[in-house]
Amino acid sequence: xxxxxxxxxxxxxxxxxxxxxxxxxxxxxxxxxxxxxxxxxxxxxxxxxxxxxxxxxxxxxxxxxxxxxxxxxxxxxxxxxxxxxxxxxxxxxxxxxxxxxxxxxxxxxxxxxxxxxxxxxxxxxxxxxxxxxxxxxxxxxxxxxxxxxxxxxxxxxxxxxxxxxxxxxxxxxxxxxxxxxxxxxxxxxxxxxxxxxxxxxxxxxxxxxxxxxxxxxxxxxxxxxxxxxxxxxxxxxxxxxxxxxxxxxxxxxxxxxxxxxxxxxxxxxxxxxxxxxxxxxxxxxxxxxxxxxxxxxxxxxxxxxxxxxxxxxxxxxxxxxxxxxxxxxxxxxxxxxxxxxxxxxxxxxxxxxxxxxxxxxxxxxxxxxxxxxxxxxxxxxxxxxxxxxxxxxxxxxxxxxxxxxxxxxxxxxxxxxxxxxxxxxxxxxxxxxxxxxxxxx
Numbered sequence: 001x002x003x004x005x006x007x008x009x010x011x012x013x014x015x016x017x018x019x020x021x022x023x024x025x026x027x028x029x030x031x032x033x034x035x036x037x038x039x040x041x042x043x044x045x046x047x048x049x050x051x052x053x054x055x056x057x058x059x060x061x062x063x064x065x066x067x068x069x070x071x072x073x074x075x076x077x078x079x080x081x082x083x084x085x086x087x088x089x090x091x092x093x094x095x096x097x098x099x100x101x102x103x104x105x106x107x108x109x110x111x112x113x114x115x116x117x118x119x120x121x122x123x124x125x126x127x128x129x130x131x132x133x134x135x136x137x138x139x140x141x142x143x144x145x146x147x148x149x150x151x152x153x154x155x156x157x158x159x160x161x162x163x164x165x166x167x168x169x170x171x172x173x174x175x176x177x178x179x180x181x182x183x184x185x186x187x188x189x190x191x192x193x194x195x196x197x198x199x200x201x202x203x204x205x206x207x208x209x210x211x212x213x214x215x216x217x218x219x220x221x222x223x224x225x226x227x228x229x230x231x232x233x234x235x236x237x238x239x240x241x242x243x244x245x246x247x248x249x250x251x252x253x254x255x256x257x258x259x260x261x262x263x264x265x266x267x268x269x270x271x272x273x274x275x276x277x278x279x280x281x282x283x284x285x286x287x288x289x290x291x292x293x294x295x296x297x298x299x300x301x302x303x304x305x306x307x308x309x310x311x312x313x314x315x316x317x318x319x320x321x322x323x324x325x326x327x328x329x330x331x332x333x334x335x336x337x338x339x340x341x342x343x344x345x346x347x348x349x350x351x352x353x354x355x356x357x358x359x360x361x362x363x364x365x366x367x368x369x370x371x372x373x374x375x376x377x378x379x380x381x382x383x384x385x386x387x388x389x390x391x392x393x394x395x396x397x398x399x400x401x402x403x404x405x406x407x408x409x410x411x412x413x414x415x416x417x418x419x420x421x422x423x424x425x426x427x428x429x430x431x432x433x434x435x436x437x438x439x440x441x
Contacts, residue, residue, distance in 0.1 A: 001048065003041070003370060004079035004087045006072045007034045007055040011220040015262065016060045022165045026262035028184070028219045029289040030090050030114040033159055037088075037366070038064045040160060040359040045367055054078055073101050080105045085374045088112050091134075095121035102130040108373050110135055115284045119148065119417050126150040126410075132373045137287035138311040143384050144391065147399035148414040155369055156382045158311075159287045160362035163354045165264060166296035168271055174346070176339040179332055180211045180273035180299070182266070182290040184218040185231040190281035190304070192239035193328065199243060200329045202254060205336045210255045211273070213266050230257045270297040274342050275335045276319075280328055282306025292357060295319070295349030300342050302331045310387050318349035392419075 009015065012027050019025075020036035038051030039062040051064050054075035058066040067082075069075035072093045079087045084107070089098050091111045099121075102109040111117070111125055111134045125131040126149040134150050136142035137159045146154060179201075183189045191212070201208055216231040217223045226233035228251065231240065246252050258269065270276060276294030278301060279285055285308040292312055294301050301319030303309050313319040320331035335342040372379070381404070388394050396415045403409040413421070 001086075001370060001374065002050045002052060002079075002082065002084040003038070004052045004054060004075065004082070004084040005034055005038050006069065006075040006087075006089060006093075007031060007053060007061075008072065008093055010056040011222065013057045014060070014221070018060055018062050020062055021162050022264050023162070023267070023293065024289060026218070026260040026266075029159075030092055031219075032289070033114065034090055035062060036162075037160065037362075038062075040162075041363050041366065044360055044363045048367055049370065052079070052082065052084065072098060076101050076105060076107060076109075080107050086110060086370055090114055091117050091121065096124050099124040099128045099131055103128055106130060108132055108376075110369075110373060113137065113141060114286055116144075116286075119414070119420065122148055122150045126153065132376065133369060133379060135369070138308045139382075139385055140307050140310050140387065140391070141286040142382055143393050143396060144307070144416060145414065146382075146384075147396045147403060148416070149410050151400060151403065151410065153379055154382060155379050157362060157365045157369065158357055159289065159292075160359035161289070161292045161296060161353055161357035162359055163296040163350065166267055166270070166293060167350050167354065168298050174274050174299075174339070174343065175272050176274045176342070177205070177207045177336060178209050178211060178273050179275045179277060179336070180213060180269055180294075181277045182213045182270065182293065183279055185212075185214055185216045185235065187235065187239070188279075188281070188284050190279040190283065192235070193280040193325065194277055195240050195243045197325055197328045197332075198252075198255070200325075201332055204329070204333045208254060208332075208336055211269060212255070212257045213259075213261050213269060215257075215260055218260065228257065230259075267297060270294055270299055273299045274339065275299070275332050276301050277332070278303050278309070280304045282309050285309055288312055291319075292353050295346075296353040298346035298350050300335055300345035300349060302328065302335065304328075305390075307391070310390065314348075314352060318345055318352050 015027050016025055017035045020039045024032040038053045041049050041051045042064045053064050054067045054069040058068050067078055069078055076087055087107050087109045089111055091113055109131045113136050133155050134153050135155045135157050142154055142156050181194055185191050226236035228236050244251055244255050276299040278288055278290040280303050282304040287308050291301050295318050301313045305321035305323050315321045322331050392415055399415055
């Protein structure tokens with residue numbers, strides 16, 4: 001079976017992706033996974049599948065078959081000409097055009113969702129006979145759209161994670177005062193929430209230090225940065241300087257911005273941390289790789305109790321999740337103040353990631369799914385497992401149940417589509433609402 005992937009690395013041409021086993025070298029998770037999965041397929045299932053990776057630049061890719069393609073549509077055409085049995089698309093680049101091209105080429109296609117996809121794009125996928133699966137990487141992401149028109153095509157396969165480069169060989173004593181943030185420095189990734197909380201954290205834990213891995217250039221190396229050189233000027237001026245600037249205008253002595261730390265350079269920093277923080281807002285998160293990295297490195301995670309973080313972090317066991325600014329302060333300080341608890345959570349995190357995200361199991365799940373796609377077999381329903389009272393999941397389940405009982409009802413709006421409609425109406429009725437600051441701002 002031949003399977004094609006597309007990696008859009010036009011804006012990150014110099015990132016070295018030749019060694020996926022060492023983890024994400026410093027770019028967006030979607031980009032890394034689109035590279036890593038075909039490599040692990042070739043490693044663990046070469047007798048069953050031949051992965052082919054199409055990319056804008058092919059000189060720094062891992063040891064799989066590669067082809068140059070200027071965009072996703074060119075990759076699809078190449079996959080068809082090469083006789084590929086399936087094309088796997090991450091649904092980040094012009095999904096509606098991908099659907100139309102899949103139909104035109106009669107190419108079995110899988111949407112592999114890493115971030116929230118617009119409902120119009122999902123409806124186009126639902127109508128297409130050639131987009132045969134929409135694969136979610138976490139249960140919360142699937143539950144969010146399980147009552148959508150695309151519901152009968154949904155499947156769940158967690159993202160794989162290789163702990164070999166991250167897991168400490170022996171239990172090491174951590175620096176009990178260090179908090180490390182990992183992620184893109186843009187509003188969607190919530191670093192400003194940690195920045196806003198930092199003065200309160202210092203008031204309670206005066207010797208705390210914050211080390212920041214990442215900049216606003218994670219997805220695009222050409223993005224112009226502000227005077228601190230870590231994010232856009234607007235983001236720095238609005239969200240960072242009010243909370244993290246000293247009297248001289250530079251970052252507080254307790255704050256170190258370390259940049260992107262490409263390759264494996266960030267791993268010792270993550271291992272040494274007492275607390276790892278990832279996107280406290282939870283926005284756009286399906287299966288956040290940064291949360292898996294911290295846990296694999298033996299470091300407990302503090303973040304928001306939202307969406308994919310509910311899947312990747314076990315509250316009270318591998319980290320602490322909250323829903324307010326005060327929760328963020330309290331959870332970080334609890335772990336800084338209780339080193340033994342932090343160490344125990346770190347050990348549990350390493351075990352959790354190695355058990356639940358092993359690439360051997362992930363590749364086996366993909367092989368089974370691709371066999372069903374190739375044979376045009378219908379998807380089996382994925383049962384929800386937890387958090388029934390979060391994010392109106394109970395209502396989404398009830399809506400899905402009605403639609404499965406009466407298939408004609410699949411054309412009706414999902415709960416999330418209805419929520420979007422209500423928000424749009426409210427916005428039009430109140431064009432300039434004053435917005436109260438809260439954790440998910």
